[in-house]
Each structure stands twice: as C-alpha cells, then as structure tokens.
Amino acid sequence: MEPDWIGFPRYSKEYVRGIKAFVKNAFPLFCVGEEMKCPCKICNNQNWHRRDVIYDHLIYQGPSLLHVQWICEISQTKVNNSTDFMNCETGTEFGDNLQAMFNCTSKRFQNVEDGPNTEAKIFFRLVTTISRLQQFFSAKFFD
Ligand SMILES: [Zn+2]
Helix, strand or coil: CCCHHHHCCCCCHHHHHHHHHHHHHHHHHHCECCEEECCECCCCCCCEEEHHHHHHHHHHCCECHHHHHHHHHHHHCCCCCCHHHHHCHHHHHHHHHHHHHHHHHHHHHHHHHHHHHHHHHHHHHHHHHHHHHHHHHHHHHHC
C-alpha cells in the first residue's frame, strides 16, 4: 500500500519527509560511486545524479509515475533489515547493489581521507619550491 505522503503536495512537510527517507534508504543500496539513477519524472531512472540532485529533482519535478511505488517501498524500508529486500521487486538485484554499496563506501573514504591531504601536500611542495627559486634568483642577480 502506498503511504499517505506521496499524495501530498510536493512542498508539504509530509512529502519532503518521505523523499528524504527515500534518498536516505535508497542511496546506500543503489549508488555507484557518488551517484545513483534518478527516479524523477524527467530522468525516469535513466540519468545518474548525486544524492542532493536527486533530492531536488524529486521535490521540484516529482517522481516518475513508473517509480512511485518503488520510491514508496524504499522510503518505508529499514535499511538494516536486508531480508526485506529479498521479498520485494528489487530483491533480485540485491547482490549487485550490495557490491555497489561497498564500492561506494570505499570510494567515499578515499575522497574524504586521501584526496585533500595529497593535494595539500603537493600544493605546499610547490609553494616551497617557488619561494626557494625566488630566493636563489634574487641572491644571484641583485647582490
Ligand atoms: Zn532526476
């Protein structure tokens, strides 16, 4: 049965709460990297988007009619209880999605932990090199 919120206007608190629950539950299960397929009216599960973009699409454009029921199911699912997924339509894909979830988690860690630090180190090294070069040239030509 569809929950009440899907019938509410898209700017209502109930609808926003439902979409938030969907995005929160769906993302760990269906994302690849930082993105998952967007089930909004325009994307129709064809385009990949980041979490915040999908949230915006579902609020401003509304869900694709083909995916309303799926969105409702996911929004009501408790992610920790994975056996629920085996009983619904998406059950057959669960193994793949689980793998995607692990990929997603490890990629996210890389981005957060390594990325900025490495870039910062390279930047720092560049700045140090440039200031040494400046010292070298000013010593050589202006003494
Ligand atoms: Zn979309």
